[in-house]
Amino acid sequence: MLPHRRSVFAATLLVATTLVAQTQSPDEVMLRKIYSEALVHGEAFENLRTLVTQSPGRLAGSKSLERAVVWGEQTLTALKLDRVYLQDVMVPHWERGAKEAVELVGASPAPLAAVALGGSVPGDVTAEVIEVKSLQELDQIGREKIAGKIVFFNRPMDPTVINPGPAYGGAGDQRNRGPGVAATFGAVAALSRSLTHAHNDTPHTGATNYVPGQPKIPAAALSTVAADRLSAALAANSHAHVHVKINSQWFDDAPSHNVIGEIRGSEFPNEILLVGGHLDSWDIAPGAHDDGSGIVQSIEVLRLFRALGIKPRHTLRCVLFVNEENGTRGAIAYASAAKGSSEKHLFAVETDNGGFQPHGFSIGSTQGDAANRAARWLRLFQPYGITDLRNGNAGTDVTPLLVQGTTVAEMTPDSQRYFDIHHTTEDSLDKVNPRELHLGAAALASLLWLVDTQGL
Amino acid sequence: MLPHRRSVFAATLLVATTLVAQTQSPDEVMLRKIYSEALVHGEAFENLRTLVTQSPGRLAGSKSLERAVVWGEQTLTALKLDRVYLQDVMVPHWERGAKEAVELVGASPAPLAAVALGGSVPGDVTAEVIEVKSLQELDQIGREKIAGKIVFFNRPMDPTVINPGPAYGGAGDQRNRGPGVAATFGAVAALSRSLTHAHNDTPHTGATNYVPGQPKIPAAALSTVAADRLSAALAANSHAHVHVKINSQWFDDAPSHNVIGEIRGSEFPNEILLVGGHLDSWDIAPGAHDDGSGIVQSIEVLRLFRALGIKPRHTLRCVLFVNEENGTRGAIAYASAAKGSSEKHLFAVETDNGGFQPHGFSIGSTQGDAANRAARWLRLFQPYGITDLRNGNAGTDVTPLLVQGTTVAEMTPDSQRYFDIHHTTEDSLDKVNPRELHLGAAALASLLWLVDTQGL
Numbered sequence: 001m002l003p004h005r006r007s008v009f010a011a012t013l014l015v016a017t018t019l020v021a022q023t024q025s026p027d028e029v030m031l032r033k034i035y036s037e038a039l040v041h042g043e044a045f046e047n048l049r050t051l052v053t054q055s056p057g058r059l060a061g062s063k064s065l066e067r068a069v070v071w072g073e074q075t076l077t078a079l080k081l082d083r084v085y086l087q088d089v090m091v092p093h094w095e096r097g098a099k100e101a102v103e104l105v106g107a108s109p110a111p112l113a114a115v116a117l118g119g120s121v122p123g124d125v126t127a128e129v130i131e132v133k134s135l136q137e138l139d140q141i142g143r144e145k146i147a148g149k150i151v152f153f154n155r156p157m158d159p160t161v162i163n164p165g166p167a168y169g170g171a172g173d174q175r176n177r178g179p180g181v182a183a184t185f186g187a188v189a190a191l192s193r194s195l196t197h198a199h200n201d202t203p204h205t206g207a208t209n210y211v212p213g214q215p216k217i218p219a220a221a222l223s224t225v226a227a228d229r230l231s232a233a234l235a236a237n238s239h240a241h242v243h244v245k246i247n248s249q250w251f252d253d254a255p256s257h258n259v260i261g262e263i264r265g266s267e268f269p270n271e272i273l274l275v276g277g278h279l280d281s282w283d284i285a286p287g288a289h290d291d292g293s294g295i296v297q298s299i300e301v302l303r304l305f306r307a308l309g310i311k312p313r314h315t316l317r318c319v320l321f322v323n324e325e326n327g328t329r330g331a332i333a334y335a336s337a338a339k340g341s342s343e344k345h346l347f348a349v350e351t352d353n354g355g356f357q358p359h360g361f362s363i364g365s366t367q368g369d370a371a372n373r374a375a376r377w378l379r380l381f382q383p384y385g386i387t388d389l390r391n392g393n394a395g396t397d398v399t400p401l402l403v404q405g406t407t408v409a410e411m412t413p414d415s416q417r418y419f420d421i422h423h424t425t426e427d428s429l430d431k432v433n434p435r436e437l438h439l440g441a442a443a444l445a446s447l448l449w450l451v452d453t454q455g456l
Numbered sequence: 457m458l459p460h461r462r463s464v465f466a467a468t469l470l471v472a473t474t475l476v477a478q479t480q481s482p483d484e485v486m487l488r489k490i491y492s493e494a495l496v497h498g499e500a501f502e503n504l505r506t507l508v509t510q511s512p513g514r515l516a517g518s519k520s521l522e523r524a525v526v527w528g529e530q531t532l533t534a535l536k537l538d539r540v541y542l543q544d545v546m547v548p549h550w551e552r553g554a555k556e557a558v559e560l561v562g563a564s565p566a567p568l569a570a571v572a573l574g575g576s577v578p579g580d581v582t583a584e585v586i587e588v589k590s591l592q593e594l595d596q597i598g599r600e601k602i603a604g605k606i607v608f609f610n611r612p613m614d615p616t617v618i619n620p621g622p623a624y625g626g627a628g629d630q631r632n633r634g635p636g637v638a639a640t641f642g643a644v645a646a647l648s649r650s651l652t653h654a655h656n657d658t659p660h661t662g663a664t665n666y667v668p669g670q671p672k673i674p675a676a677a678l679s680t681v682a683a684d685r686l687s688a689a690l691a692a693n694s695h696a697h698v699h700v701k702i703n704s705q706w707f708d709d710a711p712s713h714n715v716i717g718e719i720r721g722s723e724f725p726n727e728i729l730l731v732g733g734h735l736d737s738w739d740i741a742p743g744a745h746d747d748g749s750g751i752v753q754s755i756e757v758l759r760l761f762r763a764l765g766i767k768p769r770h771t772l773r774c775v776l777f778v779n780e781e782n783g784t785r786g787a788i789a790y791a792s793a794a795k796g797s798s799e800k801h802l803f804a805v806e807t808d809n810g811g812f813q814p815h816g817f818s819i820g821s822t823q824g825d826a827a828n829r830a831a832r833w834l835r836l837f838q839p840y841g842i843t844d845l846r847n848g849n850a851g852t853d854v855t856p857l858l859v860q861g862t863t864v865a866e867m868t869p870d871s872q873r874y875f876d877i878h879h880t881t882e883d884s885l886d887k888v889n890p891r892e893l894h895l896g897a898a899a900l901a902s903l904l905w906l907v908d909t910q911g912l
């Protein structure tokens with residue numbers, strides 16, 4: 001690309017800026033200040049570097065998560081907020097143990113790239129494999145043919161769904177419920193195709209949940225390449241055997257904490273505007289996008305308010321939730337405490353879709369069309385690439401507040417690359433672009449400033 | 457992230473799809489077909505893998521570019537189009553030669569990461585350095601203090617400009633004109649800060665142009681880290697010397713070609729709809745985003761029309777332009793030939809902003825408000841993330857057609873990561889996401905289908 005062409009753009013922009021400068025509204029001035037502060041002095045990326053370097057694999061019950069709790073409290077304290085505190089939460093404690101192994105049995109065993117699913121029971125089995133594309137297929141095949149075998153769920157995410165989020169949801173039953181349901185048919189283990197559009201040899205973990213009162217079987221995810229390899233092996237030999245060894249262990253629930261920091265509201269200190277993400281990550285993942293990005297963006301929102309000397313009318317609270325990945329105990333504990341308190345949560349926005357270029361917000365409300373009410377701000381947001389405000393789901397950690405009358409939301413950044421690295425060893429700092437991360441923090445701070453000053 | 461939350465999304469989508477399915481317009485049906493074909497059977501990413509593997513560093517005059525010309529012709533021919541042909545273009549031929557060196561002179565010489573600018577004359581000089589932030593500063597400092605020294609342009613791209621494109625344009629004069637202007641003040645060499653927001657040790661090349669009839673001096677770009685290091689060294693010792701050695705060479709113009717493929721229009725074969733990118737890249741760059749992505753997307757547009765059996769009313773032409781980076785001779789030759797022909801170019805769209813997630817099109821027209829006319833298609837595009845249609849500049853290669861009355865456009869994808877790797881060794885295949893690339897091809901094909909059937 002040639003810069004002279006871009007110079008024309010720049011000149012146009014300069015003229016436009018000059019003209020607008022004469023008639024900028026206070027709202028426009030404030031958003032410009034927030035974005036400039038975030039882009040020039042933003043600390044989110046360096047905070048993320050520290051978090052994922054010191055505390056990769058922040059799974060509930062791990063020492064790494066507890067280091068992250070201490071880091072979160074210290075980082076919020078350094079902002080000289082009005083209050084920083086911990087909220088006690090008991091979290092589930094599951095450990096992977098020694099590295100799992102999945103292999104095609106034969107004259108020369110062929111290893112298949114795999115990771116145990118979070119929550120899997122341990123086990124060491126060798127058996128024939130039945131490949132299926134859905135849980136419903138198990139009904140058709142029947143217990144007699146399934147009992148004693150390994151069930152292999154191999155339905156890919158639908159590539160024609162434009163946003164990979166719904167495609168993930170559409171294939172997620174195989175990982176989330178598949179092993180438990182296969183166990184009710186007498187299967188001895190379950191394998192599932194990794195939930196990703198990426199075609200490579202990196203396996204993706206995630207939570208699985210057994211059927212209460214039913215048998216539990218070892219469960220692992222195969223990389224998409226390994227899934228294709230196993231499928232081809234089964235096509236060549238339907239009696240091929242696979243060996244699955246998982247060394248996981250469940251422990252008693254462990255003490256942990258939500259980490260909370262806040263700037264007290266000048267007019268309505270008991271009315272809360274919340275921004276948050278989740279501090280935990282999967283054990284194998286650095287958790288840079290999921291959800292280290294959301295954590296450092298949430299902290300950055302408070303830093304931006306402090307740096308710009310903005311005194312919110314309502315209390316602005318940042319919550320680093322624990323245990324989103326395998327229990328959501330942090331969210332449950334937070335909502336429960338909120339219900340019993342004298343505080344009223346007006347608005348809660350979550351950032352847990354990765355630190356990519358932000359484009360909008362999805363908003364949930366029990367009081368009518370919140371997206372339409374927020375649409376009056378689209379003109380303000382358009383220069384910053386926020387063009388998509390819609391009614392819809394909000395994040396897992398803030399949604400429990402909805403039934404208390406809170407308007408809940410989640411930031412919706414670019415979605416295509418998230419599930420390439422989601423729940424894997426590849427969810428690392430180098431996948432995060434500092435400017436995209438800081439644009440997200442600025443978008444969150446801008447939205448909260450607008451809600452604080454004008455209501456939603 | 458938990459899939460059960462996403463399942464709600466998926467269910468919502470399913471309901472929405474079902475409802476819409478009953479009332480889908482022919483336009484909606486066609487866009488859905490185009491996007492599904494691109495996402496399920498898209499060949500652009502594998503074509504890109506071949507192009508950047510076989511022909512990295514496709515600078516005008518190089519053997520690598522000529523390999524790419526052959527590949528382009530073969531790849532288009534394999535689509536069984538109505539016509540595939542080459543258009544002769546004489547291109548400038550500059551070579552970097554042996555690796556350049558820039559170093560701080562001293563007891564232990566400190567190398568500074570640098571690359572010669574494209575078009576730089578060779579040279580081997582050691583001199584004191586004057587650091588400036590603009591070309592205008594040279595006037596204030598004056599010839600007496602500049603003569604015999606190395607001028608170091610060190611103004612960063614403005615981080616507060618949201619889109620890095622205009623920020624690139626705003627700092628680009630330092631690279632594009634700085635060395636030539638410094639030479640008119642008697643400078644013996646010029647260094648410029650790499651045009652990027654990224655802070656690392658990778659230098660970015662690009663074209664520089666001397667002042668006609670004035671002296672020419674060796675010119676190189678420093679990585680942003682090296683620029684900061686040199687600036688610090690000069691702050692500590694204003695008499696610090698730097699050694700610059702550049703081994704480049706200019707040759708006679710070389711023969712090359714625009715590569716063209718087309719599907720003949722069923723009703724208006726002499727009226728052309730064009731899609732294109734540029735086949736050349738900088739010598740040091742694999743050129744995966746700049747502009748290998750645009751090349752394979754343009755080819756994919758024709759493949760999509762063929763695969764779906766769409767017979768365009770107007771001739772649909774794909775042009776792989778040569779020599780965008782250091783001469784735009786391909787664009788000039790193409791526009792010149794078009795002017796002298798019996799053909800009329802109705803519409804020409806370029807893709808040269810990287811293979812990132814597409815969000816819109818910038819449109820230039822001599823016939824009023826083209827973006828407003830195209831806005832009737834926003835509802836169709838919205839499910840695919842195309843939300844931004846605006847009047848503005850188009851790409852370098854199609855803009856020469858504007859004066860012939862052609863409506864010109866460029867696709868505008870996500871912009872934040874492009875200049876991190878632009879014109880560097882890091883512009884490699886691993887930076888391209890296959891789905892984002894294919895979404896771009898589908899967006900281009902959809903736009904061209906709409907223009908073909910409904911006019912713009």
